[in-house]
Amino acid sequence: MDNLLFRNVTLVERGHPQNGNLVDLWVKNGLIHEIAKGGSLKAEKDLPEKEGGCISVGWVDFGVHLSDPGMEWKDDLKTLSASGLAGGYTTLVTYPNTRPVLDNREYIASVRSRSAHLPVDFLPLGALTLGNEGRDMAELFDMQQAGAVGFSDGKNPIESSGVLLRALQYASAFDGLILDLPLDMSISGDSMVNEGTVSMQMGMKGSPALAETLRTRRDLGLLDYFSGRLHLGPLTTAESVDAVRKARKNHPGLTTGTTLTHLVETDEAVHDFDNNFKIWPPLRNKSDQKGLRKALQDGTLDLISSGHHPQGTEEKNVDFVLAKYGMLGLESCFGQAHTTLVLGKVIELDHLIACLAGNPRRILKLATQSMQVGAVAELTWFDPGKEWTFSAKDIKSKSKNTSWTGRKYTGKALGIYSKGKFTPSE
Numbered sequence: 001m002d003n004l005l006f007r008n009v010t011l012v013e014r015g016h017p018q019n020g021n022l023v024d025l026w027v028k029n030g031l032i033h034e035i036a037k038g039g040s041l042k043a044e045k046d047l048p049e050k051e052g053g054c055i056s057v058g059w060v061d062f063g064v065h066l067s068d069p070g071m072e073w074k075d076d077l078k079t080l081s082a083s084g085l086a087g088g089y090t091t092l093v094t095y096p097n098t099r100p101v102l103d104n105r106e107y108i109a110s111v112r113s114r115s116a117h118l119p120v121d122f123l124p125l126g127a128l129t130l131g132n133e134g135r136d137m138a139e140l141f142d143m144q145q146a147g148a149v150g151f152s153d154g155k156n157p158i159e160s161s162g163v164l165l166r167a168l169q170y171a172s173a174f175d176g177l178i179l180d181l182p183l184d185m186s187i188s189g190d191s192m193v194n195e196g197t198v199s200m201q202m203g204m205k206g207s208p209a210l211a212e213t214l215r216t217r218r219d220l221g222l223l224d225y226f227s228g229r230l231h232l233g234p235l236t237t238a239e240s241v242d243a244v245r246k247a248r249k250n251h252p253g254l255t256t257g258t259t260l261t262h263l264v265e266t267d268e269a270v271h272d273f274d275n276n277f278k279i280w281p282p283l284r285n286k287s288d289q290k291g292l293r294k295a296l297q298d299g300t301l302d303l304i305s306s307g308h309h310p311q312g313t314e315e316k317n318v319d320f321v322l323a324k325y326g327m328l329g330l331e332s333c334f335g336q337a338h339t340t341l342v343l344g345k346v347i348e349l350d351h352l353i354a355c356l357a358g359n360p361r362r363i364l365k366l367a368t369q370s371m372q373v374g375a376v377a378e379l380t381w382f383d384p385g386k387e388w389t390f391s392a393k394d395i396k397s398k399s400k401n402t403s404w405t406g407r408k409y410t411g412k413a414l415g416i417y418s419k420g421k422f423t424p425s426e
Helices: 077-087 105-114 140-146 161-174 197-202 209-225 238-250 260-264 286-298 333-342 349-364
Strands: 004-011 022-028 031-037 049-051 054-057 059-064 089-094 121-124 177-180 229-232 254-259 303-305 379-389 408-418 421-424
Touching (some): 140 161, 260 333, 333 379
Parallel strands (some): 004 054, 229 254, 254 303
């Protein structure tokens, strides 16, 4: 265990009595031992110290695309952990769309055991249906016992209303969390981009906002019938978040999220056929982005994920129509979010940290949800004032599919304290 003193750091946590204050935070034997006024603690002799910056409960990326097992040329557990560490994340929640699909307890246990020695904690989502095929429900309870924190078909929307309803009913017996990407594929089909002016100019088939809105309303209708724990996301349209806003007061188990990319970019980013911005769900228009930002401000959206989806050169360095969906996001997420959303006056810093840390931890019901004396130390140390330029050397993934290199950001992770150890992000 690393004993450590964070000296004169600004504590960032909404609702915490010390939020925004300079504190000394002492970590001892893997626990938060003491929190005191900045510069006041007289700690043990030769105790290592980290000075300045900000401290928060450890960041959680809710919905990372996992390539291990089966697609290790894109990323493996070690390189994915390195990407998370570089971005300041202590925890990565991973989708089950691997090869083979994570649809049984043995595969879930394998991810947990093979990642146990890494500094970043991996929390896998188990497949909701066998093989992510949308037909037969997988053994959800067995997977939860093996370490699954929820159940999802990942990038595959749950097409069958009956399957989703039965999953909500079954999982309620053990307080299981169900996740759905609400998108009607019979409407969206094999579209490349958002339906609208940009898709017409590109000559590409578009995915209409209607495909998401209809499926979001269906999912909310199922909750009206049986109210379980359901997380919808990533949501990308103004109408979808408006429907959720109206439904939330009746459904305490309903939570939502979106990706940072949908908050900071629009479908104009793919106008010049930039393959890296070909993501799923697709980038929407400025009106939808405005709706998402409003939902972020009023709390309709609970969390922001990086949307980290590695793709190899052979998947991206092809014609736009043939390119796979996905872009990297872990390494650059906080810098981009702080620069665009906080310095851009969309939300405050403590609100951003709530979306990166406190809210995901609450939704997942993780043991550590706050910085309190006696709690297990799961911490992210960061500097919101650090200016830097995101470059290829900052990418820790095996894949390089991002168009954000060369951008200047203000705000960077410095390190994490997790699993009883401090690990620098750089």
